[in-house]
Amino acid sequence: xxxxxxxxxxxxxxxxxxxxxxxxxxxxxxxxxxxxxxxxxxxxxxxxxxxxxxxxxxxxxxxxxxxxxxxxxxxxxxxxxxxxxxxxxxxxxxxxxxxxxxxxxxxxxxxxxxxxxxxxxxxxxxxxxxxxxxxxxxxxxxxxxxxxxxxxxxxxxxxxxxxxxxxxxxxxxxxxxxxxxxxxxxxxxxxxxxxxxxxxxxxxxxxxxxxxxxxxxxxxxxxxxxxxxx
Ligand code: URA
Numbered sequence: 426x427x428x429x430x431x432x433x434x435x436x437x438x439x440x441x442x443x444x445x446x447x448x449x450x451x452x453x454x455x456x457x458x459x460x461x462x463x464x465x466x467x468x469x470x471x472x473x474x475x476x477x478x479x480x481x482x483x484x485x486x487x488x489x490x491x492x493x494x495x496x497x498x499x500x501x502x503x504x505x506x507x508x509x510x511x512x513x514x515x516x517x518x519x520x521x522x523x524x525x526x527x528x529x530x531x532x533x534x535x536x537x538x539x540x541x542x543x544x545x546x547x548x549x550x551x552x553x554x555x556x557x558x559x560x561x562x563x564x565x566x567x568x569x570x571x572x573x574x575x576x577x578x579x580x581x582x583x584x585x586x587x588x589x590x591x592x593x594x595x596x597x598x599x600x601x602x603x604x605x606x607x608x609x610x611x612x613x614x615x616x617x618x619x620x621x622x623x624x625x626x627x628x629x630x631x632x633x634x635x636x637x638x639x640x641x642x643x644x645x646x647x648x649x650x651x652x653x654x655x
Contacts, residue, residue: 426465426466426467426468427462427463427464427465427466428443428447428452428454428459428461428462428463428464428465428466428473429443429444429462429463431466431468431473431482432446432452432473432475432480435480435482435518435519436517436518437475437480437518440462443462444462446462446475446476447459447460447461447462448460451475451476452473452474452475452476453472453473453474454466454471454472454473455471455472456472456474468482468484469482469484481515481518485538485539485540485543486516486519486521486538486539486648487536487537487538487539487540487543487648487649487650487651487654488512488516488521488536488537488538488646488647488648488649489534489535489536489537489635489637489641489646489647489649489653490508490511490534490535490536490537490644490645490646491532491533491534491535491637491641491642491643491644491645491646492508492527492531492532492533492534492535492629492643492644493532493643493644494529494530494531494532495529495530496508496510496511496529497526497529498523498525498526498527498535499523499526505529508523508535508537509521509537511644511646512646516646519539520539521537521538521539522537522538522539522541522544523535523536523537523544524536524537524538524543524544524547524548524632525547525548525556525608525632526608527629528611528614528627530627531627531628531629532626532627532628532629532643533558533559533627533628533629533630533637534629534630534631534632534635534636534637535629536632536635536649536654537646543651543654546655547632547633547654548608550589550606550607550608552606553589553606554606554632554633555592555604555605555606555631555632555633556604556605556606556608556629556631556632557602557603557604557629557630557631557632558602558603558604558605558613558627558628558629558630559600559602559626559627559628559629559630560600560601560602560603560613560617560624560626560627561599561600561624561625561626561627562599562600562601562617562622562623562624562625563599563622563623563624563625564599564621564622564623565598565599566595566598566599566600566601566620566622567620567621567622568620568621569593569595569601569620570593571619571620572588572590572591572593572603572616572619572620573590573591573592573593574590575587575588575589575590576588576590576616576619578609578612578615578616578619579615580609580610581609581610581611586609588605588607588609588612588616589605589606589607591603591604591605591616592604592605602630603616604631613627614627632654633654633655634653634654634655635649635653635654
């Protein structure tokens with residue numbers, strides 16, 4: 426790959442910026458200053474430095490994050506900050522996508538990946554990957570077994586859809602675990618409305634085989650391998 430393309434992809438600047446950096450001897454490949462921005466490099470093998478900073482690179486990265494309330498799983502909203510703002514410089518140079526979004530007030534496990542295939546495998550309803558939520562309700566939980574069968578709800582476009590049927594495990598009169606394979610807009614909240622209740626606290630605690638670790642603080646994240654999830 427060309428050096429200028431590689432560094433521009435990692436948001437070190439535009440290709441013409443990289444050209445200027447080269448002219449100013451700011452870029453080294455394997456310890457040697459590089460004058461030409463079109464030098465071909467091997468990102469997996471070469472050590473690249475920009476102004477003394479060693480460039481961190483991997484072809485694909487997947488992270489798990491413990492989402493705090495008040496952040497959104499998107500980049501376009503003026504009201505709330507994006508979860509991506511919590512990434513430090515090492516990771517914010519990469520283009521992460523969310524493997525399933527959580528509402529602004531929902532907490533817990535979010536997977537972010539630079540790999541579109543990973544996102545698809547986790548979010549595609551056809552893959553039947555369970556996502557488990559801890560749910561706290563306003564009213565005493567009744568008729569929760571209704572959620573285990575397909576029910577009719579509205580999605581984000583107010584079109585009707587039929588759920589696939591959830592796994593429900595009641596914890597107490599006001600708490601349950603709900604596992605679903607889909608991720609429609611406000612799905613868990615709407616499922617609880619279906620049984621005449623209201624969610625007061627929602628936290629995703631598991632995606633596939635990956636559980637939210639108890640020692641991962643809110644707002645913190647770490648790299649995971651795909652074997653952790655699938
Ligand atoms: N279901 C919801 O209602 N909200 C979420 O954030 C996730 C699932």
